[in-house]
Each structure stands twice: as C-alpha cells, then as structure tokens.
Amino acid sequence: MQLSTAEPGLLKESGGGTAAENGLLPSRHAGSFDGRRRKLRLHGMAGYLFIMPAFSVLTLFFYIPAGLLFIMAFYHWNLFGNSTFAGWANFSTLFNQPLYFRSLAETAYFAAVMVPADTLAGLALALLLREGLGQLRSGKRRRGGGIGRSLVFLPHVTPVIATSIIWAWVFNPRYGLANYVLRTVGLGQPGWLDSTRWAMPAVMLYSLWHSVGYYAVFFLAGLAMVPDQVLEAAKADGASRWYSFRRVVLPMISPTIFMVAILSSVASMQAFSQIYALSGGPHGGAGGPAYATTTDALLIYNTAFIYQHISLAAAMSLVLFLVLLAITLIQKRLARRWVYYGGDK
Amino acid sequence: MVTNFILLFSGVSLLWRQQRNIPMTERAMASISLEHVVRSFGNQTVLNDISLEIADGEFLVLLGPSGCGKSTLLRTIAGLEQPSSGRVYLDGEDVTQAQPGERDIGMVFQNYSLYPHLSVKENLAFGLRARRTPRHEVDAAVGRVASLLELQELLARKPRQLSGGQRQRVALGRALARRPRVILMDEPLSNLDSALRDRMRVQLRRLHQKVGLTTLYVTHDQQEALALADRVAVMRAGSIEQVGPPEEVLLRPATAFTAAFVGSPPMNLIHIPDPGSEAEQEITIGIRPEDLILGALSGPSISLEVSVEVLERTRDGLLLHGLWRDREVVAKLPLEADRPAAGSITTLSASIDHLAYFCPDSGRRLDLPHSERAKTLAAAQCS
Numbered sequence: 001m002q003l004s005t006a007e008p009g010l011l012k013e014s015g016g017g018t019a020a021e022n023g024l025l026p027s028r029h030a031g032s033f034d035g036r037r038r039k040l041r042l043h044g045m046a047g048y049l050f051i052m053p054a055f056s057v058l059t060l061f062f063y064i065p066a067g068l069l070f071i072m073a074f075y076h077w078n079l080f081g082n083s084t085f086a087g088w089a090n091f092s093t094l095f096n097q098p099l100y101f102r103s104l105a106e107t108a109y110f111a112a113v114m115v116p117a118d119t120l121a122g123l124a125l126a127l128l129l130r131e132g133l134g135q136l137r138s139g140k141r142r143r144g145g146g147i148g149r150s151l152v153f154l155p156h157v158t159p160v161i162a163t164s165i166i167w168a169w170v171f172n173p174r175y176g177l178a179n180y181v182l183r184t185v186g187l188g189q190p191g192w193l194d195s196t197r198w199a200m201p202a203v204m205l206y207s208l209w210h211s212v213g214y215y216a217v218f219f220l221a222g223l224a225m226v227p228d229q230v231l232e233a234a235k236a237d238g239a240s241r242w243y244s245f246r247r248v249v250l251p252m253i254s255p256t257i258f259m260v261a262i263l264s265s266v267a268s269m270q271a272f273s274q275i276y277a278l279s280g281g282p283h284g285g286a287g288g289p290a291y292a293t294t295t296d297a298l299l300i301y302n303t304a305f306i307y308q309h310i311s312l313a314a315a316m317s318l319v320l321f322l323v324l325l326a327i328t329l330i331q332k333r334l335a336r337r338w339v340y341y342g343g344d345k
Numbered sequence: 346m347v348t349n350f351i352l353l354f355s356g357v358s359l360l361w362r363q364q365r366n367i368p369m370t371e372r373a374m375a376s377i378s379l380e381h382v383v384r385s386f387g388n389q390t391v392l393n394d395i396s397l398e399i400a401d402g403e404f405l406v407l408l409g410p411s412g413c414g415k416s417t418l419l420r421t422i423a424g425l426e427q428p429s430s431g432r433v434y435l436d437g438e439d440v441t442q443a444q445p446g447e448r449d450i451g452m453v454f455q456n457y458s459l460y461p462h463l464s465v466k467e468n469l470a471f472g473l474r475a476r477r478t479p480r481h482e483v484d485a486a487v488g489r490v491a492s493l494l495e496l497q498e499l500l501a502r503k504p505r506q507l508s509g510g511q512r513q514r515v516a517l518g519r520a521l522a523r524r525p526r527v528i529l530m531d532e533p534l535s536n537l538d539s540a541l542r543d544r545m546r547v548q549l550r551r552l553h554q555k556v557g558l559t560t561l562y563v564t565h566d567q568q569e570a571l572a573l574a575d576r577v578a579v580m581r582a583g584s585i586e587q588v589g590p591p592e593e594v595l596l597r598p599a600t601a602f603t604a605a606f607v608g609s610p611p612m613n614l615i616h617i618p619d620p621g622s623e624a625e626q627e628i629t630i631g632i633r634p635e636d637l638i639l640g641a642l643s644g645p646s647i648s649l650e651v652s653v654e655v656l657e658r659t660r661d662g663l664l665l666h667g668l669w670r671d672r673e674v675v676a677k678l679p680l681e682a683d684r685p686a687a688g689s690i691t692t693l694s695a696s697i698d699h700l701a702y703f704c705p706d707s708g709r710r711l712d713l714p715h716s717e718r719a720k721t722l723a724a725a726q727c728s
Contacts, residue, residue: 232425233458237472238446238523247471251462340462 072314079310090315100316102291103299107269109200110295114268117208119260122215125152129216130223149220156214164277167206168193171278178202193278196292203278203293207271215260222256223249254339262331269324272297296320375436375449375526375559376401377422382431384417391417392428393583401436404553404560408570409580410606415563418580419529422561424448435526446475451520451558453530457512459504465515466491466500472523490518493552510541521556530562534569546572567607571595579603596633597701601708604631604701610664610675613637615649616705617721628711628721631701634664637676637693639683645697645719649674653685667693697722 075083170177171192179189190198234244276286279293287294304313377399384392391414399405407415420426424445432441473483491497494514534542571591579586587599598604604612612631651667665676685691702711
C-alpha cells in the first residue's frame, strides 16, 4: 500500500500530475491502478510457482552439489567422518604436483586439436551435405535430404561408452581396421592406444567421429540462413565461389562458428567418457598408457574415486571451472570483432 | 618538363587501360541479342523460343503477368540460368556458356539482396574487389556512384539501417559501380510504397538519360513499363506477344492478350459471329474504353445496348461498367458527361475506325479493310 501511494507522487514530479489528479478523469481510475498492481504481483507469484518443480530438481542435484564443491575444496573432506578446514592446503598440494600440470597440458592438447577439427570438419561436412542434397533435390529425390542429415547425426546419438569400446577394436594394433587400412595403402602402423604418442590422436579421431555430425547440423542451420538471392547477387557481381564463400557466407554464419567453437571448447575440456573407455577404464588404468591420455577430467575422476581424495578433486574441479569461464569470456570478447549478429551495429 | 610528364603519364595510362580492357568512354557499348532461347524444367516450358534484339543504350521493359517467364529470361541473360537451347549474345559476343561474372552485367534484384553484413561502401565496392581492382580505383568508382545516387551520407551504414528507397539506390549503385555493359533489373520497385515508387520511377528514367546504359527491366506493372520504356516487350506464358514502343503497345495491340493486359482500364473484347466464315465462327473485336461515347454516332460505328451496373469516378474520367450480352463492357466518359442511372439501359457507341479486330483462335490482330469491318458489324446487328 505504501508503494502505491508513493507512485502518483513520482508521476507528479516528472509529468505534472496524472489525468486523474488533474480532475480530467474520475478518481476511481486511480484506485483501479492499485488493483492492477496487486494483480501483477500475484501473476509474478504464479510464475515462480510454475518454475518451482524444475528449479527444485536443479537445486537438489545441481546447484547444491556445485556449491558444495566450493566448500569441499577448502576442507579436508571426509565423506563419512569429521571434516576439517584446510584453507589453501588442497591448492598448494595441487600446484606442487607435476602430474596435475601434465594433465592440464594434455587437456590443452586435446582441446587445441578438437576445437578447430570440430569446427572445420563440421562446416566441411555441412557444405558437402548441402551440395549433395541440392543435387538430390534437383534430381526429384527429395527424400534423400532427411536421410542424409540423420545419417550424419547418427554417431552423436550413440552411447559414448559403447561406441568407444568398438573403436578400441578399430585401433587394435594388429587386428584393427585402422591399421588394416594403413597397411593396405602401405603406410606405417602406429600402436595407437598402446603407444604414448598415438593414444591421444586415437581418442581425438574417435571424438571427432562422435561429435562432427552434431556440429554439422548446427552449420546446416546456419547455412540455411544465408539467402540464395544474396549468393546470386555475389555471382552476378563477378565473385568466384571461393570469394563469395569467404566474404559473404563465412561472415554470415559467424554466429554459428562462434557457437560451435564455444560448445566444442567446453565439451573437449570436459571430455571424459571416451577417454576413460578407450584408455581401458573398465579394466583399470584409465588415462594411460603412462598418463598419455590423463586429461584434467580423467585426473579429477581418478583422484576422487580411485585415490579417494575428494577435496583435492574438488579443488581441481574449481580450477577447471575458472579456466572454462575465463576461456569463454575471452572468446566472447574476441567475438565482438568478427561475429556478425545481423544487428544495427 | 611538365608536358613531358603528362605525355608520359597519359601514354602509360593508355597502355594500361588497353591491357586491362577498360573502356575509354564513360560507358561501355553493348547490345543484347537472344536467338531462339528455350528453357524448360522437366516437361514444363518456361521460355518458348524467344528471339529478341535490344539495341545499345536502349531501355527495354519486359512486361507480363507473374509466371510468364520474364524473370527467367532476365536470369538467362545474366547467366544465373542456362537456356535449354538457343544462344545469348552480348555486343555480338556469344556468352551462352559464360559465367555471370564474365558477362559484365549489373543486376538489381527485387528484394535488393544487399550483403547485410557489409556497409553501403563495401556493398558498392564488392564487385570491384572481387575482381582485384586496385584500391584507388575502387574508391573512385564508389565515390562516383555515391554522388550519382546521392549515397555519400550513407556510406558507413549497414543495409539494415536504410529505408526501402535507400536500399534500392544502393542496389542500383552496386550494379553500376563496376561500369557494366548492360544493366538488368528484376521488378526493382515492387517492394516500395506507391509514392516512393512514383519518385523512383522518375529517378530511374533520369539516371538512364544520364548514364545511357543498355537496360532490361522486368515488371508486371504496366504503368512502370509505359513510363520507363523505349520499347516494351509483352510476354505471356513463355512467349513474346509483341515488341514495340509503349504507344504502339497501348494503341495498337498486336494480340487480344496484349489488348486485355495493357491500358487502364484495358480494351473491351467482345465476340460476334463472323459473316465471312461458312461455319459459324466468331470474331473478336477490341474497343478501347476511351473510344466509347454515350449515345449514337453518325457514320459507320458500333453501338452496344448496355445495362449500366456501376459508375466509378477516377481522377481523369468516369468509368461506366455495364453488361452487354452478359459480358462486362467498360467505357471511359468525361467527368462532366451525363450520368445514366445504375440499372438503366443506355447506348454506347464507337467509330468503326477505332475498332481492333482479332482472330478468335490465334488472338492475332486482323487488318480488315473498311468495307469488311462494316459488313461484320451489320451481320452481328451491332451497327
């Protein structure tokens, strides 16, 4: 009630009185203003009620555990007994471990290859698919479009653990498909998952197979936003295919490129399942051989559930979170220079 | 010393221009010539054996209802579509197989199709940049086009920040910046409101007088066609019905289709039995609404007893919509004419010299001698 009496006064200062106060309108209109306000407040409550179920599930299983992580990182946490405050101790332990820095380096290596690979291969696949679908369409076989897109997307909907185990067979040095192909074309055959040098590239190949269709679908949507007429205008302007791709298509799909880059950065820095499965996780010794595939996520898992050092894992998660946040912010800042959002600026 | 320098410079520039094939005159000369162009998609023929000559510097308008193939014809000349058979020549050079970029054409699209992520300046420069034109030349061309179309103030803006008319001018400027041999326009004014369209129409004509480029302009709006064209080509269902100056198309339509399509309101077409034929064949007679007067005429004429349905006032006359033997007939009367009441029966007459005769099968215009004309009407009991 106090709020509503204050309101007309404010209006008076800025505008010289409402119509009701100046006697232009019957005064009951001022009363109905109050009524509407109360109604609005009730509507607001209804909104909160509607999001309540989803919000409580998220709180219970996401926000509270995530918040707990911040606390655990500063304690010697005992899952079943008393926990004691540790201050920065977990972090100093962490930063004195060469293995931790090794894992960060492996994560960086994985992400540095995966982000450009996902983006380029996704875009290339989308372009091929579009071209191919265009051919099919002109050939009166419209059905091809949906099937092609589904086939490309299919690897992404397969369970990572299951297909990783199949790919472990592909990478078998003696009997695997990968080395069979290399042998057939007369190239050297690496030991793949058994080799410290080739284990990570093997994981990358699998990851690319699994994710590229997903990103290609993003690019297909992005490419569909480029009007055919604008491309025709470029053609009439005398632009070569490459020139109009570089100067028209790429800038116009820059929001998609940016989104894929962010999604792929986050996904590759959190990548766990395929690395776990391919490096023999189910049989113990995940992250091998000789820590060659021990990324940050793998080390967090091993620390928490193999070495049973929950607080240290929490501290590592916290650092990973900050790193991801920083990278996303930097990408967002950089994006202002090259991403075209179709706005006025 | 200075003279020597100037001589040397002009010599070098001449050589350089020749090498790069840049025309010395303000504009390049170009005629367009189409020979038996056919375009079909599956068993549907969109362009049916089209032959057309467009002279250098001419403004030719392709006029036709939507779906008649006029845009496809334009796109075929631009190289965005390939003809199924037939040849396209630009200035005598066979360009049927050439890429759009090699044809040196400027194109203006119906929805402008500007590059939305580029500024006006970059839009204008796009075609030149794509051809690796030196920077100072690009800047000069952009400056020239910007001043021609009064775009100087807008160079830094993005297409989104422009009004419809401004976008239209940028689209035009983009087509002109490369100094094309020919400019092709696909319904360039159809997205503008009517006041702006009137203004842009005058500007387009003025621009053509200034630049003098060979222009091919597609529209379904006869007002645009009559206002802009040196010659109009009327198209129907993939064929050209008639090519000629606007007055000729308007006053002496070559076919019944053109007669019914051009003019506002268009010609009245009525069918009467033809006394010349043994079988009871009909003949189509065209009467321009302007040629019909109230009451009877002395001398050989046609008279129609019509029941008056609606009287419609327009800026420059009174349109009488009536029914004659269950067919609608429109007469354009002077504003000060006596107004017959709606529902009444009145007589409309036109001199026999003003009538157009069309073959009812082919729709072609028939040039009947005076005596034949009168006989036909007498037999039909219309005179």
